Amino acid sequence: MHDSRTDLDDTDLRLLAELQTDAHLTAEELGRRLHLSASQAGRRRQRLEASGYIRGYIARLDPERLGLDVQAFVQVQLASHGAEQGQSFARLLRVRPEVISAWTLTGEADYLLRVFCTDLRALHRLIHDVLLTHPTVARVQSQIVMDQTKPDAPFPV
Template sequence: MLDDIDKRLLAELQQNAQLTSQELSERLNLSASQIGRRRQRLEADGLIRAYGAKLDAERLGLAVQAFVQVQMTRHGAEAARDFSRLIALQPEVVSAWTLTGEADYLLRVYCADLSALHRLIHEVLLAHTTVARVQSQIVMNQFKQDAPLPI
């Protein structure tokens, strides 16, 4: 069970994962050793899965962000495994979800340009034997950046 201090600690780490135990102790009014033990417990319990940096896609040359909906021709464990393996090999696909409704999958992709997106859709996704239909939406502007989880 998470107490209020755990929740505050997680919120602080979501904002800045580089905060030291000393800095967190000052913000949460606990000793650095208590913060360290709590952080280790939250990591061991799987609440903190990883630490990472948020990168600027455009400055890295990834000018096109898109959401791609994929509809499959057939469903089943083997088709899902095959498609999952295909997606795992595509570095442009930064996240993927299975869905209810008309589309079976939703992919979030970053590409250098529209030609790269076109190649991904036509030469990779539509070329897969179980993909029936692909629909993409190109992001014009992301006015709210990926936010921390509401704790």
């Protein structure tokens, strides 16, 4: 496997770290922090965007302010593992706004879902009326988040 990180120099890595902390940094501010001219910092950012190191920029919203008071991790075990069943379940996940991320796993669970719901009743409906009714789902186990001791952090670049 090709290690694409070798394409980056120390300045690129520092630039990526700075942008993960504040994506609104201007070329002038990036240049100041990286000891580059604004035009050099801007060109580096554009190169990293064009080459796919930077996929885009998003705002981090406060789920509680939005009324999303219940966060949970949901493990899903499928009854069968054919390509069609997996694709069908993946399609379901893509259209459910409560599911903000999903991973396929090794081990007992086939999927791990991170979900945000307005309340416990909404989580119950998601599990019982949506996930468990899918024909390929055999078992669902959920863990409700009590507190997040470490916020989502930047990637270690």
